Amino acid sequence: MMSSLMVAGLAAAAPxxxxxxxxxxxxxxxxxxxxxRWPYWVAAALAVAAALLPARWRVWALRAAGLAVLVSGAIAVLHVGVEQGWWPSPLPACQAPPVAAGASVDDLLRSLNPAPNKPCDEATYLIPGLPLSMAMMNLIYAAGLAAFVFSRAARRV
Known part of the structure; x- marks a missing residue:
């Protein structure tokens, strides 16, 4: 039960x-x-549920939490690839809006999002001088947390 709550805290820490x-x-x-961020919230909720469930279901809830963390890691792999230019982002929010031929400036302004978005292919670095983007740091954290969660589940918490 204690390790389930620790997993919940570690999962919630990332977002x-x-x-x-x-x-x-x-x-x-x-x-x-x-x-x-969303898979971490799912993992945190599943880990809290694991703490409340009977022992026979606890392992399965922790494994599901580990899978949720791996989903965040998979999205991070996609994001790192977009940052490195290996492939384009599949999300329309990451791409520039299409511009019709002959569109006026007013039409262009109306097509913009109400809040400015950061392009997905532009890496963000939290620590100056450290060549790890936030997406790469999330990938490393997700891999480590998933390994921890699965090791806890293997011990039949």
Whole structure:
């Protein structure tokens, strides 16, 4: 039960740190950055559920939490590839809006999003001088957390 709550805290820490990096240093997230956060919330909820479930279901809930963390890691792989120019982003929010031939400036302004978005192919670095983007740091964290979660589940928490 204690390790389930620890997993919940570690899963919730990732999106909370990302939110904090928006508020404190003022880093702007892109659409893929926002997508990477949702699986952590799912993992945190599943880990809390694992703590409340009977022992025979606890392992399965923890494994499901580990899978949710791996989903965030998979999105991070996609994001790193977009940042490195290996492939384009599949999300329409990451791409420039189409411009019709002969569109006026007013038409162009109306086609823009109400809030400015950061392009998904522009890497964001939290620590100056460290060549790891936020997406790459999330990938590393997700891999480590998933390994931890699966090791806890293997011990039949």
């Amino acid at each position: 909370l740190i990302a939110l904090g990096s928006e508020r404190w240093p003022g880093l702007a997230p892109c659409a893929l950055c926002l997508w990477q």
